Amino acid sequence: MLTGDLYRFQDLLAPAEADVVARVREFLATQVVPIANEHWSRASFPHDLIKGYADLGIAGTDQSNLLSGWLSLEMARADASMATFYGVHAGLAMGSIETCGSPSQKERWLPSMRSFDKIGAFALTEPTGGSDVAAGLRTTARRDGDRWILNGAKRWIGNGTFADLTVVWARDVDDNQVKGFVVEKGTPGFTATKIENKIALRIVQNADIVLEDCVVGDPNRLRGAATFKDTAKVLRATRSGVAWEAVGVMLAAYEIALNYAREREQFGRPIGKFQLVQDLLVRMLGNLTGSLGMVVRLAQLQDAGDFRDEHSALAKAYTTTRMREVVGWARELLAGNGIVLDYDIGRFVADAEALYSYEGTREINTMIVGRAVTGLSAFV
Known part of the structure; x- marks a missing residue:
C-alpha cells in the first residue's frame, strides 16, 4: 500500500490492474527516479528510456479510466516531466487520432504510436x-x-x-x-x-x-x-489526466516530507515528533486524500459513461490548487534543503507551476464549472 493512500483507494483496482500498476511503479522507481534530477538540471530528455516505456505495453490499450488515471499518478509521482511526455504522446496525440481519426487513419498511425516507434x-x-x-x-x-x-x-x-x-x-x-x-x-x-x-x-x-x-x-x-467541439472532446479526457498527475505530485511531495521528518533530527530528536511538523504533514495528507477521492470518482463516472466537461474541469482546478499548497508545505518542512535538487522536492515545487497552468487555467476551468451549475455563461 502507498504511504499516502490512507483510505486505500488503490484497493478499487482489479487484481490484474494492480499488477500493471506494480510493474509500472517498479520501472519508474528503477529507471526514471534515479536520472530525473540530472536531466531536469540539464534540461535534457532521456531518449534511451523510450524503449522502456514501450516495453510496458500500456499506451493505447483497452483499460479502465481508473487504471489509466492511476498510471498517470504513478508517472507524476516519479517525475512530472516524464508524466507530461507520456501524457502528450499517449493522451493528447494518440487521443486526437483515436477520437477524431477515421478507421483507416487509426490503423495507419496508432500501432506505431502504441509501440513508441512514432512519438x-x-x-x-x-x-x-x-x-x-x-x-x-x-x-x-x-x-x-x-x-x-x-x-x-x-x-x-x-x-x-x-x-x-x-x-x-x-x-x-x-x-x-x-x-x-x-x-x-x-x-x-x-x-x-x-x-x-x-x-x-x-x-x-x-x-x-x-x-x-x-x-x-x-x-x-x-x-x-x-469544429472546435471535436478538439474539446480530446481536452475533456486529457484534463482529467492532469488532475491525476497533480495527485501524483502531491503524493511524491508528501512522501518526501514524511521520510525527511522521520530522519531529520533537531534538538536531539526527529523533527517528526514536533507538533507543527505533524500539522504540516496532516494538512498535506488531507489535500492528497480529498483530491485522490475526487479523481477516483471522476474515473468511475468516465467508466460508467456519465462524464461531462464540468467533471474534469472541477477536478483539474481543485487538484492543482491543492497541489500547489502541498508542495509548498513540503518545501517548508525541508527548510533550506528544500531548494536543492538533492532532496527532490525543489523539482516538484517548480514543476507544479506548469501543471497548475496547462490544460486550462484555474480561472477557465472555474468558468466551465460555473456555467454548468448556474446555466449562465461568464465567457466573453
Missing part, C-alpha cells in the same frame, strides 16, 4: 493565445485541391522538438472552423525550435513551432475533427 505531439496553444484558443485560433488551413496549406505558429508544444507526428489544430479559412491535421516529421514548412530557460518541466522538450506554407495532404486531415 506524438499536440499543437494547439499559440504564442499570442492560450485560454482564448476556442475563438482566437490564428493558425490557418487553406484547401488547395487534395492538399492543405498551413500557416501560423504554435508554442509550448511538448515533445515538439523530436516528435514524428504532430497533431496541428488550424482554422479553415473557408468555413472558419477548427480542424485537425497530422503533420509528419520532415514536412517542408514545419520548423520546431526548443524553448530554453524554463523553470518548470525542464525535461519536457517544449517547442515553438512555425508553419510557413506547410503542405499537408488531405489524407492527413483528421476526418472527425470538423
